[in-house]
Amino acid sequence: MKLSKKSDYALRAMIFLSLNYKKGAVQIKEISTKERIPQKFLENILLTLRKVGVLNSKMGLKGGYELARSPDLITLGEVIRALDGAIAPVDCVSMISYKPCSEEVTCVIRDVMMDVRNAITGVLDTMTFADMCKRAVESLEKKGNEALTYSI
Amino acid sequence: MKLSKKSDYALRAMIFLSLNYKKGAVQIKEISTKERIPQKFLENILLTLRKVGVLNSKMGLKGGYELARSPDLITLGEVIRALDGAIAPVDCVSMISYKPCSEEVTCVIRDVMMDVRNAITGVLDTMTFADMCKRAVESLEKKGNEALTYSI
């Protein structure tokens, strides 16, 4: 039931880009150093996020990445699915990589795994990056002035 | 977010043993053939379930495995943790393999992963093998007489 490093990095990068929404393109290098993510690895991640339509990119000098839509229209679930594939714990209850199991109509494990999937997606497909930004700011304010940086 | 084959097999074996609770020891070979689980693999699984106190075993001729407690006192969560380790998607929100992340107090990803963990354990730590048996029987009855066997 583990979140991969890839998805973890993707979430952090996405929050970073959400906090910089409408401020123009941000370069890989900036995200990678500020969030301490290996740059070459981050390149792959941002590339797949672009391919699924979550990010836009600009090549060349003054290039970079930015959100393709408003942060409140992108959920954590969408990002995690793009990198890790299905969120469902077994394929027979997955929306994006569905495969029937042997005795689907009477499989009781399937039933409970469906419950688990719904519990997870209930959180991840509801939470948007706008929500994450709000939480990040609130969390900063609570901490007071000593907090010059915060981890996303 | 995947359930390992090991845990999947473990759940099936546990349901099988729950349906045979108080009927004496069941042999590995019987579970392995009826549930189509590789026997040698199943041996390891049942062994670890014994070591965590979920199963009792008897060696020698007429030996076998049986539940160490009543099915309503064993949850799916306990079994999955025994085989796959932590259920939490990241270690910084795990009960059994907790490790702090870099900026715990202000980490917003941690917050949402805590929500995800609670959502998952809300299902898995509540559902017992007695519940699973009930579901299995109901599901059989609904299907009618044609159903001679059913997949657990």
Added chain:
DNA sequence: ACATATTCTACCATTTTGGTAGACATTTAA
């Protein structure tokens, strides 16, 4: 033209997953 970005294709080491093999210890029944 040149410096600075992203893009694309390939590779690679380590860990995890999903098993298998075989010797050993224990129990029962004949």
Added chain:
DNA sequence: TTAAATGTCTACCAAAATGGTAGAATATGT
């Protein structure tokens, strides 16, 4: 008391997934 049947233990193994890295190609602003 001995043979057969069973769980126990240690070790091994191939394939896939994970977490990266390397380097050339392509696009863009000045």
